[in-house]
Amino acid sequence: MAAVNWPREEALKILSQHPNNDRPILFETGFGPSGLPHIGTFAEVVRTLFVLQALKAEAPDREAKLFVFCDDLDGLRSLPENVPNHELLRPHLGKPLSAIPDPFGTADSFSGHMNGKLREFLDQYGFAYEYKSSTQAYRSGAFDQGLKAVMDRYDKVRELFVSTIGEDKREAWSPFFPICQSCGKVYTTRVLSVDPGNYTLDYACDKDEAAYKSCGHQGQMSVLGGNAKVGWKVDWALRWFVFGVDYEMYGKDLMESASLSGKICRALGGKPPVPYKYELFLDESGAKISKKIGNGISMGQWIKYAPLGALLHFLLGNPNKAKKMGLPILPKLVDEYLQSARTETAGELFSAPWFLSQIQHQPLQDTPELASDLTYSLLFNLSEALSIFEAPLLYDYALKYDPKVGEQSEFYLDLCQRICRLALDQKEVAQEPEPLSLDLTFLPQLQKLALHLESLGDQVTDGEELQTYLFGLAKELDLNPRDWFAFLYGALLGKAQGPKIGPFFAIMGPKRALAMVTQALERIGG
Structure with missing residues (x-):
């Protein structure tokens, strides 16, 4: 079983720079509540917690804590696309986020709603952190010591900053x-x-x-x-200086900002934290995800459509590699988590299940969490193909396909519920797909497949045996198997790609599979 190394490497780096056990090691993450929090926001908290847990494993006697800092004194410059009541917000543009009404009407301010959503998600799963508000830190006087330091070193701070901006802006600049x-x-x-x-x-x-x-x-x-x-680059340094932050992550788009903030922190008399630069999240098309646009996958969608473990497993992957996320690839992301849950154990230090169990305060088990090889993708495709939107019915199909599902019935019932939600929601927003061009060279083999399924009758079929049979149909005519399966996806599902056809037919049963093939033959004139 492979250990996940990057959190441990970061923990050892922190310990090497802070060898003295004279105070708690302070981790920090920041959140700008200018729009609804997305997975990128949540990811920074979770990844930091992974490092914190690795540090505790390496140095059990060291105390460590995490501040989640909300930049709610920043102003709102534009109207986010994914929030309502723009006319309510428009007169307040330019004001601090904590002084703007909540467009949803449920919190005391715009920022109160946005950071409330993040905290609700973190609290729901018991993640350990301490919330900090910029508005409260400024107004309570907590930042006064640092603000005095900025004023005392005004010329030095100004010198550092203006060297990074255009000459036309330098004279008017102030921190x-x-x-x-x-x-x-x-x-x-x-x-x-x-x-x-x-x-x-x-x-x-x-x-x-x-x-x-x-x-x-x-x-x-x-x-x-x-x-x-x-201003926020000085504000970042201010937080590091006042709180004594020891570790903070940031996206690669903030590398220059982090470097400048580190210099300002030193000018104030502080020590900048151990940094960690990560790659950005992309949506399924490769575009950077944004709170204001609302692309990618929202936290609400993850909660609705997938187990939390799948999200945590996704975030545990190497942060130095850009990662795509979006509803079209959600089944694949969940399947990667399921594969880990049935092949690795939480009892092995620094394994993926170990990290997931640690940050959720779950017991460390010495056996894999799951026994069945059933995948989210297979169940999702079945739900779509047969219009199964009731979790108990989908669960029955899963249980008949693999009795091991019954060993974790609660987990798989919950998984089926989430799959049905996604399939139904996708159906409601689906547009008529563009017709695919089919290579009719494969038509005789599709007719042979229909005869084979008819011969099976009601007998229980093995998915891998069916898959082997399908490969054999391609080999009979020396056809490219990849092209053959692409033809099957197009003819049967109207898609360019899809599930492993053998197990897909097996879980739906020969009669339903035959009906699907027969309908495809009628559509394409076979």
């Missing part, structure tokens, strides 16, 4: 973003001057954007107590 005392917006203000001795600044609210306007107010304020915030 501070005043929150206008009149209109409450944060992205319409600019700093006119600073008074480091008193930790105050003068500002004007006069920066208009296409989506929102300034109010023209001018004033003076203390930079402490939540009156102003710092």
Whole structure:
């Protein structure tokens, strides 16, 4: 059984840089609640927990904890495509996310709804973390020490930052973003001057954007107590400095930002955390997933259509490889988890089941969780092909195909429920597929297949034996098996690809398989 090495490698790296057991090791992840949280948001938390569990295994005497930090004092620059009530939100563009109404009407603010969804998901499965709010950290004074350090080292911070931006923007740049005392917006203000001795600044609210306007107010304020915030690259350094963060992950698109934030953290007198850069998630078409667009798979969809273990197993894969996710490839992702669950055990240190059990606080079993070879893909294709949308009926097919399913009946009943939801939802939104071009060279072999299925009658069939028979039909005429199976998918399912046909026929039974083949022959004139 293969161990999953990357979390352990990260844990050893952290321990080498923090050998003294003088305080807890602090992990941090950040979340920008500008839209509904997606899997990328959840992934950063889970992957960090994998590293934290590996660290505890390597150093059981070391205390470690995780902060999940919500950037809810950031402003909303544009309207997310996947949230309702745009007219309610439009007047509040430019304001902090924690000061904008919830478009869903269930929370006290826009950010309250978004981070509530993330926390609900984390809490539902017992993940251990401590929630931190940017708004609370600024307004409670928790960041005041760091804000004073920014003001005390104003010129150095400014020097580091302006070297990374265009010359036309350098003169006006300030690390501070005043929150206008009149209109409450944060992205319409600019700093006119600073008074480091008193930790105050003068500002004007006069920066208009296409989506929102300034109010023209001018004033003076203390930079402490939540009156102003710092821009996010400085804010990142501020958190590291104030909290003493030891480890944080970030996407490869933030490499330059992380480098700059590390320099600013050192300028403030702190030590930046051990970093870990990961590749980005892509949707099934290869596009970067986005909270505002809502592509990829949402956390709600994972909960609805797949076991949590499948998501955790997916996230345990090497983060340095870009990963595609989307509803069309969800069955494949779940099957990879099922394969691990029937071949590996949680009792083996650093195995995939070990990590999944550890972060869910489950007992470590010395036997595989599953015994059946049945796959999500096979059951999903059966549900689609026969319009089976009732979990008990789909479960009956599964149990007849493989009696081992009964050994984990609760798991497979739940799996069938999720599969039926996906199949039904996909049916409701499905568009009429483009007709596939079929190679009629294979028509005689399809007719032979019909005769073979008819000869089987009601007898129970073995999926692998049927698969071998199908390969034999291709070999009879020296035909390419790949082309033959592509023809079967197109003729029987109207798809370019599909399940392993032998087991697919076996689970539905010879009579239903014969009916499917007969209908295909009638459609294509055989």
